[in-house]
Amino acid sequence: MITAVIFDIDGTLVDSVDLHAAAWVATFAKYGKTIDFNAVRRQIGKGGDQLLPVFFSPEELQTYGEEMEKYREDLFRRDYLPHVTSFPQTRELFERIRQAGQHIALASSAKEVELRTYKRLARIEDLLEGETSADDVQKSKPHPDIFAAALKEVGNPPAADVIVVGDTPYDAEAGGKMHLRTIGVLCGGWSAEELRQAGCVAIYRDPADLLARYEESPLAKETVTRTVRM
Numbered sequence: 036m037i038t039a040v041i042f043d044i045d046g047t048l049v050d051s052v053d054l055h056a057a058a059w060v061a062t063f064a065k066y067g068k069t070i071d072f073n074a075v076r077r078q079i080g081k082g083g084d085q086l087l088p089v090f091f092s093p094e095e096l097q098t099y100g101e102e103m104e105k106y107r108e109d110l111f112r113r114d115y116l117p118h119v120t121s122f123p124q125t126r127e128l129f130e131r132i133r134q135a136g137q138h139i140a141l142a143s144s145a146k147e148v149e150l151r152t153y154k155r156l157a158r159i160e161d162l163l164e165g166e167t168s169a170d171d172v173q174k175s176k177p178h179p180d181i182f183a184a185a186l187k188e189v190g191n192p193p194a195a196d197v198i199v200v201g202d203t204p205y206d207a208e209a210g211g212k213m214h215l216r217t218i219g220v221l222c223g224g225w226s227a228e229e230l231r232q233a234g235c236v237a238i239y240r241d242p243a244d245l246l247a248r249y250e251e252s253p254l255a256k257e258t259v260t261r262t263v264r265m
Contacts, residue, residue, distance in 0.1 A: 046223025082175025204233030
């Protein structure tokens with residue numbers, strides 16, 4: 036029986052992926068590198084610790100990596116965070132999950148300050164059992180640290196009783212390392228095929244689509260199947 040659902044946030048619950056990518060591109064330009072927007076966008080979902088080594092050498096990161104990441108954080112919060120919006124019916128989806136008796140936790144590569152804004156935009160502050168952010172772990176996705184921390188927030192249930200919902204292959208990869216199944220959503224910009232190849236067990240357009248098809252989703256199917264077996 037599914038007892039807990041762990042959600043990614045950027046690109047899953049809030050429309051922020053393009054804004055994050057734009058902030059990184061602007062930051063890279065300041066530090067002397069012109070990087071294609073789409074190349075950066077495909078790295079969103081990772082934290083800075085995993086994203087920066089894709090574009091910068093160890094020597095460069097040793098010299099100004101921390102400074103660059105701090106610049107990007109300040110830039111994003113000042114110029115881009117005010118433009119983030121929530122995807123429709125996120126709160127209604129969470130309410131449906133809670134009605135089924137399932138716990139909800141957030142597992143995001145975002146920083147804590149950003150996470151607070153996202154929860155407010157999605158109107159989900161009162162529907163959570165717990166949350167984890169990039170500030171709580173040493174390594175971000177696709178490493179599994181963030182999901183290990185999120186599992187603790189919901190009482191460390193067996194992996195078979197947990198579903199992850201995310202928008203990137205990095206969510207599915209990180210979840211798979213913890214033996215967690217992942218539902219993919221397309222609203223972050225990745226294709227259904229890319230999400231399936233990464234290990235997603237089901238694909239939905241966005242939170243509203245998952246809500247509309249909740250009864251046929253792995254969330255409800257697992258509950259029904261286990262109930263029948265009992």
